[in-house]
Amino acid sequence: MKISCWFLLLVAQFSIATAQNKKSIYLFSYFKGNGEDGLHLAYSTDGLQWQPLNNDSSFLTPTAGKDKLMRDPCIIRGADGLFHMVWTVSWNERTIGYANSKDLVHWSEQQAIPVMEHEPTALNCWAPEIFYDADTKQYMIYWATTIPGRFPKGDSTGDNKYNHRLYYVTTKDFTTFSKAAVLYDQGFNVIDATIQKSDKQYVMFLKDETRYPPQKNLRIAYSDSLTAGYGTPSSPITGQYWAEGPTVLKQGDQWIVYFDKYTQHQYGAITSNDLVNWTEISDKLVMPKGIRHGTVLTITKKELRKLLR
Numbered sequence: 001m002k003i004s005c006w007f008l009l010l011v012a013q014f015s016i017a018t019a020q021n022k023k024s025i026y027l028f029s030y031f032k033g034n035g036e037d038g039l040h041l042a043y044s045t046d047g048l049q050w051q052p053l054n055n056d057s058s059f060l061t062p063t064a065g066k067d068k069l070m071r072d073p074c075i076i077r078g079a080d081g082l083f084h085m086v087w088t089v090s091w092n093e094r095t096i097g098y099a100n101s102k103d104l105v106h107w108s109e110q111q112a113i114p115v116m117e118h119e120p121t122a123l124n125c126w127a128p129e130i131f132y133d134a135d136t137k138q139y140m141i142y143w144a145t146t147i148p149g150r151f152p153k154g155d156s157t158g159d160n161k162y163n164h165r166l167y168y169v170t171t172k173d174f175t176t177f178s179k180a181a182v183l184y185d186q187g188f189n190v191i192d193a194t195i196q197k198s199d200k201q202y203v204m205f206l207k208d209e210t211r212y213p214p215q216k217n218l219r220i221a222y223s224d225s226l227t228a229g230y231g232t233p234s235s236p237i238t239g240q241y242w243a244e245g246p247t248v249l250k251q252g253d254q255w256i257v258y259f260d261k262y263t264q265h266q267y268g269a270i271t272s273n274d275l276v277n278w279t280e281i282s283d284k285l286v287m288p289k290g291i292r293h294g295t296v297l298t299i300t301k302k303e304l305r306k307l308l309r
Helices: 002-022 303-308
Strands: 024-031 038-042 069-079 082-089 096-099 112-113 127-132 140-143 165-171 183-184 188-198 203-207 217-223 244-253 254-261 264-273 292-300
Touching: 024 069, 024 303, 038 217, 069 217, 082 140, 112 244, 127 188, 165 188, 183 188, 188 244, 203 244, 264 292, 292 303
Parallel strands: 069 127, 069 292, 244 292
Antiparallel strands: 024 038, 024 292, 069 082, 082 096, 082 127, 096 112, 127 140, 140 165, 165 183, 188 203, 203 217, 244 254, 254 264
């Protein structure tokens, strides 16, 4: 009888420990300054209070590209169990950075993927993100680029020489890539897209980068296909401030969109249950000091413990 009780207690403790290990933790990848020191990470249990990891020091020093920056880091968990990350390597190069990791601590050799090298007049490759398409079993990497003269609409409405459109490539192995193609062009300057799947639709959160007259707000576009067909954007979902770098967390039926209020040097967030009516919750956020454009993903307690060590 004693042995039986002891065994049941052991099983219960093991079950609790297993459940705790599987409980989700939210992780935020971001950069600071100009992105020169690399990858920063913070975690949260509620999506509002964020604590920096590693004393807010970099987890990974950038080596890819000529300028060796690591801006706008985007991390997803791939179907292969690896964490895949892309980032902006420079203000004016035609490549983006890529690396993968099993544990978010030890990373593969960094690559500079030449996604726009075939466009000699392209000015940049900014704010890349990555999406795994389970239907085609491939990854889509997408970002914003300006090619002077390519899109007359918006040429006089942007900042200085920039008139961005969104482009993408696909890959199954991060060695061979499709040729870059236009992902989104609705006749205006657009940047900083992030895509979520909702039922059978794809939801693109994007920044209207129009400067004259000023927009600098976040909007939504929808498509039935991951790589094409995103329609006219919604009206702005953010307030009377400039916002950029949206990233999205889904908690049950609740959507939370985080973004950089970059002219105010602070982070913001809005929430919705229907993607139509939005409530500002920026005053509830606690973010690491100096945090810039990043992305959110879900990890386990076990993975967090390794990061804490």
